[in-house]
Amino acid sequence: MTAALRIGYIGLGDIGAPMAERIAAAGWPLSVWNRTPEKMQPLLAAGAQAASSPAEIAETCDVIFTCLGSVSAMHDVMSGECGLLRASPSKARLLVDNSTVPPADAMNLASQLADASIHYVDAPVSGGAIGARAGTLAVMVGGDRQDVALAKPVLQSFASKITHLGPVGSGQAMKACNQVLNFGTMAALAEAVTLGRRYGLAPNMIVDAVAGGFAESNVSREFGRSLDADDASPIRLLVETLDDYYRGTVRKDLAGNLDILMKDLAMALDMARTRGVPLPVISHFDSVFRMIQHLET
Template sequence: MMKTAFLGLGVMGGYMAANLAKSGYDVKAWNRTPNRPGTQIAASGGANIVSSINEAIESADIICICVGDVPDVEEVVLGKNGVVRSAKPGAIIVDFSTIGPEAVRRIASQAQSRQLSFLDAPISGGDIGAKNGTLTIMVGGDREAFETCKPILEMMGKQIFYCGPSGSGQAVKLCNQVLCSLHMVGLCEAMLLAKRQGIDPQLVIEVCSTGAAGSWALTNLGEKVANSDFAPGFMIKHILKDLRLVHEVLPSENPLPGVQLADELFKIVSHLDTEGASQGTQAMIRAYLESAVENNPQ
């Protein structure tokens, strides 16, 4: 069985590493900040927590990465203590981060010059999908490397898609994030409309989930919106990063108005207080509630 490393044990990475270890894989895991909840989750699943990237990857056949943004991936892969410095030739890097197609192609090119394969494999499904091993994984890169890694991906995800050459997984993920951000707009506005009409939001969730308006967001986040539960499964600061990547792909003279609206609403929440940016995307409802308070002062 292939030896694996897992770098980045955040909200999702900790569960993913744990699921991989529970499936019988030899997993050495590392997190930039020790003693985080994700580190404990990975360890409880059987992953061996180590103190450096080098220790994690020195004998690894597959090197999984799940971090935040482009600079984080560049540091982990290309930095002075990065993967390319000590990974064995022929190893495959699988990056689950969302960093956009351009960054992927640049990083993949440098990895390939060190005899390493690089797959971009962004994920969707939030902390729920990471915990349950039901993530959707969108993969770009060399097809042979994908087939080699597929058994490992299937330990962490339920729907595994090969999307094409390097950067293709990222391209599909950005489309996914457009849908996710606009689903949240619709969910928040439906909850507000229900309240305005004296309808129990729980009834709206129950009824609308069964018809054409049903969505992952309604089923998994509707009740959280209704109950003002803003604990993060996917943080607002991360969706804002993803929408920034969407804007970078599009010509400035031809923006997407729905994306602009969602971006504006998420930014309102991120600036409300010190907690806003780290709350879950369902906290978008706070932007609407704040507006209602301002427009209807006591």
């Protein structure tokens, strides 16, 4: 550990909070800020310091991590009334973005930060809140080699796999590919569950039967775990929503609550259109959930 580095974390949502907790648990001096101050309390109990604004994070921290829900939220954190770029003076050397944003936006953010002499690394993650809590996330990284090297010891506090894929934007391009694989696997699993029901096969039987074979995946394992624990994991929710749809039932209770899912799907599909790549399975998945998202409640 580079003892002189102080870390800042902005965005303490379902995934950001456990990542920040693991950074603190690894012994890094940590300051945190969140738009909803109450979400900072568990971090403060774990030894982190509260910042009054993103600007204060930039004034007191060497490396800043962000995990935000949209590009507009990132712009607010950077350029808002008390944003990072309004720090005077700024101590920050590097911003590591764990958010999921289009590659073009990542490059734009990097350019804006460069004007303030702050380097940028895009480092979206895969593995969900469960992986964040366990420290087993996969991190897909884009940026200059020396910047990635500076960020890596901190990334290791919450990740079991860190892959440097190229310049800024490469991590986000890989996250889109990751989501295509995730959503495609969930769509296939939902179809298998729907087919199996017609032949008397319960969903947990299907998951158990494929374990150890080529059809097993992290998605199927998490779906099975959630069934056994009878909890409401995101993967179980999405698979069961598709299964319901294929059996003629639409989950109206999800209307208006799929913003993060729709953002990631839209990003992958927009990137595919830009490069002339057909994504028929993901397009179908997007259409179903977009219909549910906009149902009257």
